[in-house]
Amino acid sequence: MESLKFDLSDGGVRPLNQYLHGPAAGLEGKHITVANPDGAHNIAVGMNAPVKVTVEGHAGYFAAGMNKLADVTIEGSAGTGVAENMMSGKVHVKGFASNSAGASAHGGLLVIDGDAGLRCGISLKGGDIVVGGSVGSFSGFMAQAGRMVICGNAGDALGDSLYEAVIYVKGAIKSLGADAQIEPLGDADITALTALLSAAGLQHDPRDFKRVASARSLYHWNADANQEY
Amino acid sequence: MCGIVGLLLKKPALRERLGELMVPMLIGMTERGPDSAGLAVFTEALPAGMRKISVYSGLTEDGAGYDWVALVDALNAELKVQAKARIKGNHAVLTFEGAADPVKAFVKAYGPKLHLLSAGRSIELYKDIGTPGEVAARYDFGKLAGSHLVGHTRMATESAVTPDRAHPFTAGEDFCLVHNGSLSNPNGVRRMLEPRGIKFETDNDTEAACRFLEWRLREGDDLHTALQKGFEALDGFYTFLMGTSTELALIRDPFACKPAVVAETDDYVAIASEFRSLAHLPGVKHATVFEPAPEEMYVWKA
Numbered sequence: 001m002e003s004l005k006f007d008l009s010d011g012g013v014r015p016l017n018q019y020l021h022g023p024a025a026g027l028e029g030k031h032i033t034v035a036n037p038d039g040a041h042n043i044a045v046g047m048n049a050p051v052k053v054t055v056e057g058h059a060g061y062f063a064a065g066m067n068k069l070a071d072v073t074i075e076g077s078a079g080t081g082v083a084e085n086m087m088s089g090k091v092h093v094k095g096f097a098s099n100s101a102g103a104s105a106h107g108g109l110l111v112i113d114g115d116a117g118l119r120c121g122i123s124l125k126g127g128d129i130v131v132g133g134s135v136g137s138f139s140g141f142m143a144q145a146g147r148m149v150i151c152g153n154a155g156d157a158l159g160d161s162l163y164e165a166v167i168y169v170k171g172a173i174k175s176l177g178a179d180a181q182i183e184p185l186g187d188a189d190i191t192a193l194t195a196l197l198s199a200a201g202l203q204h205d206p207r208d209f210k211r212v213a214s215a216r217s218l219y220h221w222n223a224d225a226n227q228e229y
Numbered sequence: 230m231c232g233i234v235g236l237l238l239k240k241p242a243l244r245e246r247l248g249e250l251m252v253p254m255l256i257g258m259t260e261r262g263p264d265s266a267g268l269a270v271f272t273e274a275l276p277a278g279m280r281k282i283s284v285y286s287g288l289t290e291d292g293a294g295y296d297w298v299a300l301v302d303a304l305n306a307e308l309k310v311q312a313k314a315r316i317k318g319n320h321a322v323l324t325f326e327g328a329a330d331p332v333k334a335f336v337k338a339y340g341p342k343l344h345l346l347s348a349g350r351s352i353e354l355y356k357d358i359g360t361p362g363e364v365a366a367r368y369d370f371g372k373l374a375g376s377h378l379v380g381h382t383r384m385a386t387e388s389a390v391t392p393d394r395a396h397p398f399t400a401g402e403d404f405c406l407v408h409n410g411s412l413s414n415p416n417g418v419r420r421m422l423e424p425r426g427i428k429f430e431t432d433n434d435t436e437a438a439c440r441f442l443e444w445r446l447r448e449g450d451d452l453h454t455a456l457q458k459g460f461e462a463l464d465g466f467y468t469f470l471m472g473t474s475t476e477l478a479l480i481r482d483p484f485a486c487k488p489a490v491v492a493e494t495d496d497y498v499a500i501a502s503e504f505r506s507l508a509h510l511p512g513v514k515h516a517t518v519f520e521p522a523p524e525e526m527y528v529w530k531a
Contacts, residue, residue, distance in 0.1 A: 036508075038504070038505060038508030038509075039503055039504030039505035039506075039507070039508055040505065057514070058504045058508075058518065060503060060504065060505060061503075076518075077490075077504070077518060077520075079488075079503065079504065080488065095518070096519070096520060098488065098520055099485060099488075117485060117520060118484065118485045118523065136485065136522070136523070137483075137484075137485075137523070138484075
């Protein structure tokens with residue numbers, strides 16, 4: 001695999017991203033290393049090629065945002081909005097992730113080894129998120145499709161106003177959001193959890209997780225509810 | 230948007246380098262706050278019978294050419310407090326014997342356009358409009374020494390871009406606060422405090438939070454109790470970083486709308502809105518780096 005190194009202490013993010021936005025055919029199979037990221041924003045955003053990117057440190061906001069096809073590893077922590085709006089590929093954060101991790105992701109897999117902040121997986125649209133630690137409040141808010149696996153605890157209002165996304169939680173749930181409910185694990189859930197945990201490289205027994213999904217009571221306007229839900 | 234930075238040095242030997250370590254932190258937050266910057270530095274405390282005040286002359290006609298020597302002479306002739314001034318252009322730190330209030334009253338009467346920035350035994354405060362780099366250079370921030378400091382870079386949203394509306398804000402003695410965010414009920418807090426004799430100097434929302442918390446501390450609450458009452462009374466988005474003569478304290482609103490990250494080593498605790506401002510610190514690659522949780526109180530002792 002051909003390797004290439006960008007040192008962000010020398011020239012910043014723009015040369016890296018301009019290189020990564022080159023024609024996909026020229027990038028395919030390459031391994032790009034990003035040295036001294038030092039919390040810079042927008043590292044490896046808008047990828048559209050099957051390349052491997054390794055960020056050697058802490059990334060700032062929107063790292064690997066809009067990712068398509070690429071396999072991005074962040075060896076430190078990630079700021080707000082890591083892998084937001086991801087379409088496909090994989091983003092792996094070895095440290096913790098800040099707020100809105102994987103927001104609105106349409107596809108691909110986001111793995112966070114540590115904790116994720118608030119609003120993880122907000123408006124998820126089909127992507128998968130596996131968090132090795134805990135997630136903050138309002139995670140999975142209005143998530144429409146896709147799956148979240150939380151190996152630690154969840155904060156307040158988990159899965160508020162969920163559509164068809166499914167959230168699996170191993171630890172404690174501080175509170176469920178409006179219309180979210182705990183459901184029994186089925187065979188399909190065990191299969192899904194086994195595959196997701198394996199893809200994330202995490203060792204947990206799928207049977208220890210709870211399934212959180214939508215009660216679908218908010219799907220239709222109820223004029224008789226008198227604003228009480 | 231705004232940027233906050235804080236630095237607390239654990240080893241006395243490092244205190245001479247406080248300013249040098251902090252300046253890149255402040256400049257690192259320029260994109261979050263390009264219109265004004267400021268900081269409060271906490272030095273070794275003066276003896277119990279002495280105080281110092283930081284005063285700003287930029288709103289007077291003479292500005293940076295202000296005749297501080299004449300002020301000190303008049304002050305000593307009138308109150309006999311043996312005041313001395315350390316002058317940095319439009320800022321001066323006056324050190325004197327006795328209580329702060331008579332000196333503050335004298336300064337206000339002597340120069341109605343002078344702006345009192347801080348008072349206490351440890352705190353010294355500098356703030357002005359300009360980029361963080363410009364403000365740091367204007368007042369030699371790199372040469373500041375002390376045990377801990379609280380800094381801010383401002384992108385104004387709730388009140389005008391003027392030196393007195395820059396952060397940090399202070400109230401009482403040896404207490405300051407910087408804010409990233411915006412409060413939704415500052416006027417309600419003002420209406421609650423003003424009948425209790427608490428005076429406001431600007432229309433800035435952060436000043437309401439600062440005066441609320443200092444009022445609680447003065448009423449006898451410890452810092453934890455005061456902050457808990459802050460969670461109940463203050464509505465809006467905030468990351469607050471506060472300094473006292475012996476502590477730095479950080480809180481974030483329950484929605485964690487505004488960021489903060491902490492790096493801790495055996496030598497220091499460093500706080501910033503974003504990791505970008507911590508990346509240059511010595512040994513940061515091996516520091517414990519974490520994101521403070523919302524609605525938690527973080528207090529570090531100097």
